[in-house]
Amino acid sequence: MSRFNLSAWAVRHQALVLFFIVVLAVTGAWSYTKLGRNEDPSFTVKVMVVTAVWPGATADEMNRQVADPIERRLQTLPWLDYVKTYTRPGFVALQVVLRDDTPPADVGELWYQVRKKVGDIKSDLPAGVIGPSFNDEYSDVYIAVFTLTAPEAKEADLVAAAERVRMGLLRVPDVEKVELIGEQARRIFVDISNAKLAQLGLTPQTIVDALSRQNAVVPAGFYDTRSERVTLRVTGALEGVEAVKAVPVAANGRAFRLGDIAEVSAGLEDPPSFRVRKTGERALGLAVAMKKGANVIALGEHLAVAAEALRRELPVGFELSQVTNQAEVVEEAISEFLFKFAVAVSIVLVVSFLSLGLRTGVIVALAVPLTLAGTFTAMLALGIDLQRVSLGALILSLGLLVDDAIIAIEMMVVKIEQGWERAKAATFAWESTAFPMLFGTLVTAAGFLPVGLAASSTGEYAGGIFKVIAIALIISWFVAVIFTPFLGLHLLPKSLEAKAKRFGHDEHAIYRTPAYERLRRIIRLAMRRKRMVVAATLLLLVGAGIGLKLLPQQFFPSSTRPELLAELRGPEGASFALADAEAKKIEALIADDPDVAWYTTFIGAGAPRFFLAFNPTLPNPNYALVLIQTRDEAARERVHAKLLQQAGQAEGAATLRVSRLELGPPVGYPVQLRVSGTELADIRRTAEDLRNVMRADRRTRDVDLEWGERAKTIELKVDQDRARLLGLDTSDVALALQMLLSGYEATQVRDGTRQVSVMLRAAPEDRMALDRIGDLVVATRDGRAIPVSQVARVAYGAEDPIIWKRNREMVLTVRADVAPGVQGPDVTADLLKRLPAEMKPLPPGVRIEAGGAYEESVRANGALFAVFPLMVVTMLVLIMIQVQSFSRTVLVFVTFPLGLIGAVAALLIAREPFGFVAILGVIALGGMIMRNTLILVDQIDQDLANGSSISEAILEATVRRARPVVLTALAAVLAFIPLTTNVFWGPMAYAMIGGLTMATVLTLVFLPAFAALWFRVGDPGAAETKAEAAA
Template sequence: MKNFNLSEWALNHQAFVRYLIVLTLVLGVFGYTKLSQSENPPFTFKVMLVQAQWPGATAREMELQVVDRIEKVILETPHVDVVRSFSRPGEANIIVMAKDSAPSSVMPDMFYDIRKRVSDMQNRLPQGVIGPHFNDEFGETYGNVFALTGDGFSYAQLRDAADQMRKELIRVPDVAKILIVGEQQERVFIEFAQAKLANLGFSVAQMVAALQAQNAVTQSGRYDTPFERIEIRPDGEFTNIETLRALPINIGGHTLRLDEVAEVRRGYIDPPSMLFRYQGQDALGIGLSLREGGDIVQLEQNLKEALERIERQLPVGMSLHRVNDESLTVRLAVNEFMMAVLEALIIVIAVSFLSLGMRAGTVVALSIPLVMAATFLSMYLLGVGLHKISLGALILALGLLVDDAIIAVEMMAVKMHHGMPRREAASYTYRTMALPMLTGTLITIAGFLPLAMAQSSVGEFTRSIFQVVGIALLLSWFAAVIVIPYLGYHLLADREHEKPRRGLSAWTHRLAEGFYAWFRRLITLCVSHPLKVLALTLLVFIGSLALFGNGVQKQFFPDATRLELIVDLRLPEGASMAATEREAARLEQYLNTQMAHIDNYATYIGEGSPRFYLPLDQQLKAANFSQFVITTKSLQDREALLLKLRTLLDENAEFSAARGRVIRLENGPPVGYPVQFRMSGEGASEDGFMTL
């Protein structure tokens, strides 16, 4: 600091400084246009799902013979914190959660280790167990969700149209994956007439064996000619429903057609494992995920042409509806940020002009876009995108990055007013204030350091606050010691050229001098009574702690400002899919009467919504569960509908069989229920738990 003076160097190389200013502004605009845009910052979901099926087993058999054995192996894996299982007749879901302090970089190794350990013990599971299957892609977010509907169209026809859409959409730039929601698997049902079989002396087992033999796929050989190879295949395979109905069955020398003893029909898996409806109408959901590091706003622009082409190709009567649109939320957030930047810029300029004067205020105002441009370029180089956390950090940094500039230009203006030459005033400012300004900047940055060092999901989610604020403040210090002296050298007026203050300038100058005089007297009084000042400071600090403990609501992340509401309906365990569908239909009837508040809503029966919002608390498959995603027209409509739905589900007798929950979307890592209890005990019965 004593041997090298950056401000003096800047004034000795003014052409190079001008070049750096222009280059920074140009590259800053380039960096801003290349920043990825998303609603939330990326963070790692430290969760893995292990699923197993054992058709015919009871929930207790699944727990004792399948789940317990898998859990013991999983708990031996490093970094595993909690293993939670849900056993139902014939199926089990095991949720594996890593320690919150586990680094994100070790998650792929932990997931691989679990796969390997469970696969190695698979031979110890009972015969007939299907799986286990693994899912470690919990963070996949389908920010764009569409509903494909069609009056009079079957699920098979909707599926064919959705498959054609998939082929078009997967080629759109920035699209990573496509998810089809609510697809129903087709089946051919053969229902035998027991009386006819008994009269003919046939059994169902004989009929099944004959069918399996007829439609078997086996290697029948091939014939090689001097020029080509000809595969030999027997005919008789089932190509449509009519060939199956006309199938001749020969048992014990008797031959008859299949449709003489059975009804053959095409249908879907019954009961279905999951249903998707759009505003009460059967539909298929189509979700699109963004590639890693992609721009959700750019994806929306890329989708427009593809969607227009797809809608022209749809059969008459089919319609495509948008259910969720993450790009709209991101655009609103970016627009709000730009308005906040403009407002902050106007406020800072106005305050600078009023307190420092026109020339000094201009110097400070010109430094703001330069520092912001350099910040955008640094964010682009470091891979920090635009999202709600980084945008909030940028707004926070706006009020801090002018501090060093104000100190530098004020010191330079004061010394020039006292008669010091411009160059010497700039050099003096660096010698006396550079180190204190740098120290203050580093201390401010250090205040955000815990966010960067926190080894948790919350720390990972909020880390960009430290990154953005730290970058902006460090760059503002360099601007204060390099750019501010250059601008002040050309814009500030020295003592000989100062004009008498008139009008508003004179009034603000008198106001500032009066404030400075009062503030000087206050400082003198405080210095004269140090013990009283320390005691008063301690008293105020203790009082603030007391008020903070009792009067301030504590919530790390507020609710999101998105327009969606989530409604969960959960029936008692063991409820059928049909019962869940009936409860969902009742709520759909009510929602249809509230369309003044609603833009659209989608119903997921038997499973929760796909992750259309990164912090969504995603729900697993369950026949007794349904979920509604309701997009309202405004925040006022959201709050009004929230109150109505909570009153309906709590007080209306029609929904007494279901436990309803209406929530806003969360910010930050998903929490689900804020307070959860777990009751456990060896040999404890269900009645005992219910008593508790």
């Protein structure tokens, strides 16, 4: 009984095959239209933020009393990598960071565990602590950010209009949520003079109590009748300024309206905690998040329509602008990739036409859309969108997916030229090379296995490379063995039969042309000088290994998006006003720059996450971000240089950092060194020493400390005995001082969905300069007014306004940007080597660790190489199944590293860095090379089975396989060319171009030489027996 032949089945059932071709083409075209569009593949940001507020507490108290108990509790969380804690007076934020290999499916359950664990200790926290609060939506990406401006409008009117816009945007299909950002909180201020308090015998606490009692929401009960229950309500809760004015306050047996003894007015939070400006004008932001699985381009179109309709409804003077538009970026990126894709397809087709002839080339050309149709269908079924990684993988696969079609049709052409009938020739590829092609395809796909199975955020980000290429390659094999024979049967030219008559029945005549004879002489020479060829190849491999050390190391490159980030940080303890003033200087610098389309300023906190790799900055009054939208990439670079020059010349109160957006998982500063320990003084001294070393390095710029400056403080040391004699305690003094200086929140008025704080403050004439704080007057319980200096001593000092910790250890990060053309991992690695010689010995308990791009690169590469053994085992198993011989397996596998030679040379010539994506390319090269080797070794075995000597089998098999090997390599190499101009894929493209080119040459030279050496073949001209081929 003959073995099943899929190609023969296709020839026998031509109508069914044609039907499948049409169905596949239609399904593929439909699937392409339904595929999601995104800028980048999604990956899980494994970070949750826990915050708590304790008004009046110092940074040290927040650290010891609030942060430390939470940190201890979180240390029991499964999959925890570290907890990074940021503490400042009255506020703490803990970033709970999971291990990079945490399964994305488990993240939701882990965030529930965080809430549960922290909630369990909430009662153990000090009285007065507000929270903890949890933000597990920290990783949400806002695909569009709008701003609403109205220079002449009041804040309340601007907020009301923004709310209407927000509701309108929420009605757009596939919008998940719309966040209103930059709203300045409304306040009701109660200003009362110290003289009035003393005159009436009032204390601030009396007023606070009166407001709290009036505003309390207390159930009044209910009354049950025979048929229904009637609930009783008591009115009187505060609802506005007039209600606050009418609150009765008792003093010395008399009752006064609060409005009669104090100035009650409505206003805004002062100073503000967060503010947004659009091109210098006060604005409110609206950040739009998309539902999972939606098409960002389609949503962008719907948002544009909705925004235009909302603009028409806005009052005169209100302007709604879109400041970030991911849909536009995605559309441009996909258009660029589709253009590169079309160029790559054209290149492959031209190679096919020129090398195989017009009609034969058409058959190979038709294999491309058929394979892509199947790939798009599988991508839709697996939920893989069109984005940076999947589109690049499609272009990479283009040069590979025609390999099987070229091999199959080339084999068919050869057999027809040798005199075979067309139908029989169409089925020969299955008999001869179908399974070597299949296992070669699987080996090639296995070359991308490390990135597909890497347990890391980087693997999650780039894992689509493996999925898309594996799908395309497997489908290309089915196209080659089913559809290609069918197409060849109908489309190959009749002239092939005429050529067969010219050659007669000599099957080897077509391999005796001058070109093949020259190749045969080269191969014979390589086999004769086999030791020299193998030794030379080994030397080239050693040289490539040395060359790797010369290549700059990179994690991921910067994005080509036109946005620039100008970040300003004032000294620790600096005010919101300082950050605002420094931001205005940057705005003035770029306001009239023709390269700048617009700019949006965020003061007091960072922008929302408008880009996957952008990490929002936590609230901080000394921080400002100017998000600059330039007109194109070239304009971005000009503005970048201009701002860097400004940063170098300015002597402002804030440091300026200018950066581009990153690709891949977010890193921040490319060079980061963490100094950690237990004694803050030792940590600070070591960090300052390290900063000096880094500043002396020409490759770094803008070196600074993440924190470390001490802030001024005024401490009132209360004489407790004297205070008690006067009827005062510490809380009375603190309340009076807070009222006199910044205001005290007495209660909250409910206004629709918002809470408006009622702030009790001293009258303006009683608010004094800091140098006269001892003269501030506080009222005793019996109504006397006394200066603070009578019960407390004023002391001036300094404290650490913020504290950063990592896993409960204090950590101070020294960070820096790098000069153009310099890679962060290279600088970090060099610094780690030099530090012992250039720094003072580290104090006991202090250590220095690498962070930034170096740490992320090491972590990502570690996850990649952790899967490397599995990849090697998978390849060996596949090869062994096919060749079923240890010696043949070694013969195939020994070609795995050959691509490294050309890859390193190409990267050095092109001056491209050796980053994560380039490493993927070098690893995957091994599978591509072994694919050709596997088919070649199978051909050697077929020749041996037909009676050839081992020497003749090696020589003639190499000659016969040379044409398809060169053609497939040429198609792949040329298809990679469009990717060389892409900042993300460029290094991989160069590595693959160089690697495949060199490996193709070595496959035709090194492999015969090594086979001759391995099988102890003597002079190729000598007679040898098949027995010499024994393993």
